[in-house]
Amino acid sequence: MDYSRFSHVSLTPFEMWVQTEGLQVITTHSIPSIYTVELEEWKRTGCKGALLDMTHEPSEKVMINNQGTTRYLIEIPPGGTFKAEKHLYEEIYYVVKGRGATVVWNEGTPKLTFEWEEDACFAIPLNAWHEIHNGSGSESVRLYAATNMPAPFNLYGSPEFVFNCPYTFNDRFDPNDETYFSRKATKLEDRLLQSNFIPSVTNLALDNWAYRGPGTNMHTIMSGGRFVCHISEFPPGSYKKGHGFVDGQAVAPSRTGLVNENSYLFLSGDGYDLQWKPHAHPAPGVPFERFNFKRGTLMTNGQAGHQHFNPGNEPARYLVLRYGNDRFGLREGQMPPKKVRRSDKPQLEYKDEQPEIRALFDEECRKRGTKSVMSSL
DSSP states (O other): OOOTTSOGGGOOHHHHHHHHHTOOEEEESEESOTTTOOOEEEGGGTEEEEEEEEOSSOOTTOSOSOSSOEEEEEEEOTTOEEEEEOOSSOEEEEEEEOOEEEEEEOTTSOOEEEEEOTTOEEEEOTTOEEEEEEOOSSSOEEEEEEEOTHHHHHHHOOHHHHHHOOOOOTTTOOTTOTTTTOSOOEEEETTEEEOSEESOTTTOOOEEOOTTSSOEEEEEEOTTOSEEEEEEEEOTTEEOOEEOEETTEEOOOOSSSSOOOOEEEEOSOOEEEEEOOTTOOOOTTOOOEEEEEOTTOEEEOTTSOEEEEEOSSSOEEEEEEEEOOGGGTOBTTBOOSSOOOTTOSOEEOGGGSOHHHHHHHHHHHHHHTOOOOGGGO
C-alpha cells in the first residue's frame, strides 16, 4: 500500500505501526459485501487482511480517521494459521465464512481449544496468547474483527510493549476453566447475556424490545471485555425509529477520542438506511442520505443520526461489535459519568418524523409486494 502522501511527522503512533506492517487500509462509509472485498497480504500474520477505517466523513489529510476503535478483515488460507500473538488490545471476531479452531492460553498454562464454523462469534481475552487455525485444506476462512487496537499504540507509543507485556488479566481469563469457551450462555437480565463463544449469531434467540420500534434485541458480554456483541432484528414491512441524536444534535466523530466509530453488519434483509450529517437533526428541508443494504453489507453511521428500514419480505438482522459493556457503565461508545439505562438514548419518535420518510418506505414496500406493519404504529 502506498502511504507516501502522508508526512511521517503527522502520523500517530498507530499509523506508523500500520505503515510498518504494510497493512492495507480501506477508508469508506460502507462495504457492499464483506464476503467479496479484496484483501492484501499481511505478512506478519501469515494471512491476507485489511484495516476497515469506517467513517461518515473521511478526511484526505489523515491516513486513518479512527484512532480509538477500528475494524479489520482477515483471510486465513486453506490449511493456514493466523500466527500466534498476544497484545494489549481487545478483539472480538465474527466468522464470515469457513470453519476452524482457536487456541488460547497464557504463558506456562494449559491451552484451551474450541472449534467454530461460519456465523460464530468469539472474543479473545485481553493479552492472552491465541492462534487461529483454518480447519479446511481447500477453503479459506474469513473473519471480521472489531478492536480497540489504536488506543494502546497511541497511549504507549511502543509496539514492543503492546505485544510483549507479561501481565496476565486473571480476572478475565482462567486457562484452567475447560468450559470457558463452551457454547453455553448465562442470562444476566433482559436483553443481556454472558458468553465467551456464540456458535451461531443468526440463530441466537433475542428478546422483544419495542422501545425503538418493532423487533428484538440482545447484547452479549464476552471474555470480560469492554466490547460487546450486539444483535438486533426487525420484521418485514417495518422500520426502526431514528436514533443517535443527543440533545437535538447528532454526535460528531473525533479523531483523537478513545471511541470514535460504530458500524453494523447486516446478516439478513434487503433494505436501506437513512442517515443525517453529524450535528444535523431531522426537520423539513434538512437533507438525509440513503444507503442500501443486503446480507453482508457493513456500514457506519459515523456516530450521527440514522434510521434502519426493512421493506423486504424477510426479517432484517444486524450485528454490531462495539465498545460499550453495560457492566462498566459503558454504552454505545459513550463514557457517561453515571450508568445510562438502555432506554435513555434520545431518538426520533414516529409522530415527529418528516412525512417523506414514511412515504418513501410505503413506496419501497409497494415495489416489493410487502405489507407494511407501520400503519398501526
